[in-house]
Amino acid sequence: MTRPRFFFLVCPDPQLLKAQIDERLRTSGQDGWERKPFWADDEEPLPQTFWTDLTIKSLFPQPKALILRRAHTLKADYWDKLDASVKGLGSDIYPFFCLEGAWSGKKAPIPPALSRRGLFKKAKNEGWIWESPGLDQRSLTDFVKGWAAKTGLTFEPGAGQALTHALPTDAVAARLELDKIELAAGDAKVVRKEHVSLVARTGEMPFFDLMDALGQPGAEASVWKRVIDDHSKSAKDQMLFNLIGFLASQARMYWMLAHGEKPAGNPYMLQKKAPVAKRLGAAGVARMIDLAMEAELSLKTGERKYEEALDMLMAGLIDLFRPKQQLRRH
Known part of the structure; x- marks a missing residue:
């Protein structure tokens, strides 16, 4: 052997x-x-x-x-x-x-x-x-080169270096960002400098990327890492109430997309969200609102502690957004 x-x-x-x-x-x-x-x-x-x-x-x-x-x-x-x-x-x-x-x-x-x-x-x-201790700015260069070779993408001058500096050092989160870049590159298969603006501007996964990760098999680690990190933050920096507000705006967007309407927003992002909205349908959007309201009510009434309310909300969202054939973690 x-x-x-x-x-x-x-x-x-x-x-x-x-x-x-x-x-x-x-x-x-x-x-x-x-x-x-x-x-x-x-x-x-x-x-x-x-x-x-x-x-x-x-x-x-x-x-x-x-x-x-x-x-x-x-x-x-x-x-x-x-x-x-x-x-x-x-x-x-x-x-x-x-x-x-x-x-x-x-x-x-x-x-x-x-x-x-x-x-x-x-x-x-x-x-x-x-x-490997994980990605850092030095190893991200090879990570991006490997991704480009695998997907058949090329870079206009300066775009590769700009992308490397913009990416998070968590490989799951970086892959999600690179998926966006690949879609933006389109049939031309060229990554341009303006595409780099699609990458999250902070190392911490923002709510937009958090929502994207909910339905991505294998991305649960990034979602739960964000949740666990949030547990240790001071009350003023914790995310639950901001997330509940964000979910309300996202629910409106998904509802409009699911019913063939055109909400305001970045055309690229709306195109990316449309299949998710179709999969959720009216029942899925309603469940999304219910989860947010349950989290807020359980916290305000003292039924659950902050960490429990956030964990229950995130588990419900992962179950809602994950394609139903994906039943086990891999």
């Missing part, structure tokens, strides 16, 4: 993890991988299906990539069991262990419970580890 028997990815950014796993599978020498995600911080971190896939050879020829997210939360006894289980892996199983803890400086956050285990020492000796 020419590829690694298993692989560790040490990075807090889910979009970069996904890109690395995609590349590892693409260059594995095998095709048709079935990706099976598991979550180490679930109530049952490693269910029986995980162990069955890991240790019992399947009768079917399709190879499986077992992707263990948030593996840095596993306790020592799980690493002991994994240490023994990965020694006899066949070529049809490829485990990926995603260590997603926050970095402190330049040192990769390897849990002590893992660093002493044989499977990690083996991975370290063989080079079966990829480490």
